[in-house]
Amino acid sequence: MIRSLLAVALLAASPSVAADDVRVSASVFPEGRISETTQVRLVIRVDGSSIPDVASPRLPAMKNLQVAGGPSTARNSSYTFDNGRIVSSSSLSLTYVLAPLGKGPAEIPPFDVTVGGTAYRTQALRFTVEAGRSGPAPPSQGPGGVVGDGGDDQAADASADVFLQAKLGATSVYSGQPVRLDVTLFAAAPVNGFTWTDVPSLPGLWAEDLPVDPGRDRRVVNLNGRQYNAYPVARKLVVPTGSGALSIQPFSAQIQVHRATRDPFGAFFSLGGFVNIVRRTAGLKLDVKPLPETGRPPNFSGAVGSFRMKAVADRTAVDLGEAVAVKVTIEGDGSLQSAAAPKLTAPPDVKVYEPKTLEDAMTGADHLGARKTWEWVVVPLAPGTVQVPAPTFAYFDPVSASYKELRGDLPEIAVQRGNGVVEPVASRGEVQANTKDIAFLKMRRGALQEARPPLHRRGWFVALAIVPLILAPIGIGFGRRRERFLTDHGFARARRAARTAARRLDRAAQRAADRPAAFYEEVAGALVDYVADRANRPASGLTYDQLDEILAAKKVPQEPRRRYRSCLETCDFARFVPDSGRPEAVADLVAEARAILRALEQVA
Numbered sequence: 001m002i003r004s005l006l007a008v009a010l011l012a013a014s015p016s017v018a019a020d021d022v023r024v025s026a027s028v029f030p031e032g033r034i035s036e037t038t039q040v041r042l043v044i045r046v047d048g049s050s051i052p053d054v055a056s057p058r059l060p061a062m063k064n065l066q067v068a069g070g071p072s073t074a075r076n077s078s079y080t081f082d083n084g085r086i087v088s089s090s091s092l093s094l095t096y097v098l099a100p101l102g103k104g105p106a107e108i109p110p111f112d113v114t115v116g117g118t119a120y121r122t123q124a125l126r127f128t129v130e131a132g133r134s135g136p137a138p139p140s141q142g143p144g145g146v147v148g149d150g151g152d153d154q155a156a157d158a159s160a161d162v163f164l165q166a167k168l169g170a171t172s173v174y175s176g177q178p179v180r181l182d183v184t185l186f187a188a189a190p191v192n193g194f195t196w197t198d199v200p201s202l203p204g205l206w207a208e209d210l211p212v213d214p215g216r217d218r219r220v221v222n223l224n225g226r227q228y229n230a231y232p233v234a235r236k237l238v239v240p241t242g243s244g245a246l247s248i249q250p251f252s253a254q255i256q257v258h259r260a261t262r263d264p265f266g267a268f269f270s271l272g273g274f275v276n277i278v279r280r281t282a283g284l285k286l287d288v289k290p291l292p293e294t295g296r297p298p299n300f301s302g303a304v305g306s307f308r309m310k311a312v313a314d315r316t317a318v319d320l321g322e323a324v325a326v327k328v329t330i331e332g333d334g335s336l337q338s339a340a341a342p343k344l345t346a347p348p349d350v351k352v353y354e355p356k357t358l359e360d361a362m363t364g365a366d367h368l369g370a371r372k373t374w375e376w377v378v379v380p381l382a383p384g385t386v387q388v389p390a391p392t393f394a395y396f397d398p399v400s401a402s403y404k405e406l407r408g409d410l411p412e413i414a415v416q417r418g419n420g421v422v423e424p425v426a427s428r429g430e431v432q433a434n435t436k437d438i439a440f441l442k443m444r445r446g447a448l449q450e451a452r453p454p455l456h457r458r459g460w461f462v463a464l465a466i467v468p469l470i471l472a473p474i475g476i477g478f479g480r481r482r483e484r485f486l487t488d489h490g491f492a493r494a495r496r497a498a499r500t501a502a503r504r505l506d507r508a509a510q511r512a513a514d515r516p517a518a519f520y521e522e523v524a525g526a527l528v529d530y531v532a533d534r535a536n537r538p539a540s541g542l543t544y545d546q547l548d549e550i551l552a553a554k555k556v557p558q559e560p561r562r563r564y565r566s567c568l569e570t571c572d573f574a575r576f577v578p579d580s581g582r583p584e585a586v587a588d589l590v591a592e593a594r595a596i597l598r599a600l601e602q603v604a
Helices: 002-013 153-159 264-268 459-487 489-510 516-535 544-553 558-574 583-603
Strands: 023-029 040-048 065-082 085-100 104-108 112-115 118-121 125-130 162-168 172-174 179-187 191-198 205-209 219-223 226-240 244-248 252-258 274-280 284-289 304-313 317-319 324-335 350-352 356-363 368-380 384-386 392-397 402-407 413-416
Touching: 023 125, 040 065, 040 112, 065 104, 065 191, 162 252, 162 274, 162 284, 179 191, 179 252, 191 226, 191 274, 205 558, 226 284, 304 402, 324 392, 368 413, 489 516, 489 583, 516 544, 516 558, 516 583, 544 558, 558 583
Parallel strands: 172 284, 304 392, 317 413
Antiparallel strands: 023 040, 040 085, 065 085, 104 125, 112 118, 162 179, 179 226, 191 252, 205 226, 219 226, 244 284, 252 274, 304 324, 324 368, 350 368, 356 368, 384 413, 392 402
16 A cells, blocks of 8 residues: 555655647537527537646637636546555646627638647638627516526526617717717626626727726616516727728627526525526627718818817917917817917017917716817017907808807007017026046055865855755746746736737837738737736736726826827827828837836736
């Protein structure tokens, strides 16, 4: 018995080596019906008497599927005695979570799994994704919300009467006209958790997130004779940047709900576990009408909405050579992102400098408000009375479907000749030292004597003696770190996050000249993936607020978080502005992204 135990211990402590009986297989679960809302698991299983190091495989481009999480690792080892011999059996499972992109055929092509330096190729996996339910349950479903035995993942997914719904405030708008987009979670079962798995990028739309509180804004609705709790989970104001038919891809999320049971004992005591399900909204269509050419003013710069103007001058009487500040503010409901400064014509005896622009967003519960201020510096060049022409601003009103023009009258400015004395501005020069300190030398007194120390006190001997003591813990630490990199996927992602983000920024800078949109997508992807890697979370579906919550949980101060979000918003908006790809703007954005990553790396 003692010999057997010693043999088992030696086998467990011996390092893993490549085995001839290694078997690699790949399977997809669940095995039955798979719909658009089914959470698909790709399980890679490695079996053998002993399993060497297994590298996480690089999944190929899949058809109608995307990776939502993983891989998670599970190991299992067992030892049996057969005719006095010890027979070992080991298994390793790598599990990826996949999300279907839509209904239709799906395929996972063959890929290589490297085990102990040997590549094993899996077989192709094919199945069909059926249409998932994106609305309330039919009236025939029972009051308990259970449509199946709940014995497997497929039945558990169907047993939860939960769905996501996306809705636009209007289906037909003008280009540049804001429209509200609501995503609501309807649940007939208790909800314990909610995580976005896919938030579409909304191409052709500029989006502004509105505040939402699912707990506070929850309401109860009745659909098809069933009672649902309706939770608003996302609310956006979207502004079309072009015209034509736009498609908004589905939103999808992973929801943890209470799993009902048909066991009378469990139902009496409210027993039952929680199950993770995936739900997806239906796609939306938005018809964007172009702005009419008829009646368009020459100074129209793209403002759409309902606005008002306020024009003021800070002084009405000045001496010759003094400046007057003229300030014009445009505010109202709509988008002023592309609005240019109002037209301010300068008289011949007045010099007008380029305006300074200040912009504020005033987003409300159901509207997009904006305020933009331009400030000119006006310098009269001759004495007398100066009348600056009234500035004008043109915009399109979608309610009346017509162009309108605002006009702000300015008061007359009385210019006095004054004394004509201009005080010179004293300039400060750099302070320089007149002299330099003198470094005195200390003369040597007497001859130096070098004593030859004994062998055991010589430096090289002491260094050789302590080398094993230093290398041993280093080797142990390196081995443990390597094992953690192989088994702890989250740790490996966090350690590689900064290097990966830096490489993506380098790629973004290279493609800025010929592909401006891809440049901004790459910069935003580098910032989002960095935070996702540090938090070991899927990058898809992360919103601005979720990213800010992750950084706040890691004790990142407010200023780096503000700069991080501002950089993401700049990337999202710049994709739709043609002149945002200037070389200086590209260089500034890349430099800002690198500075943000360095600040986050120091704190987080």
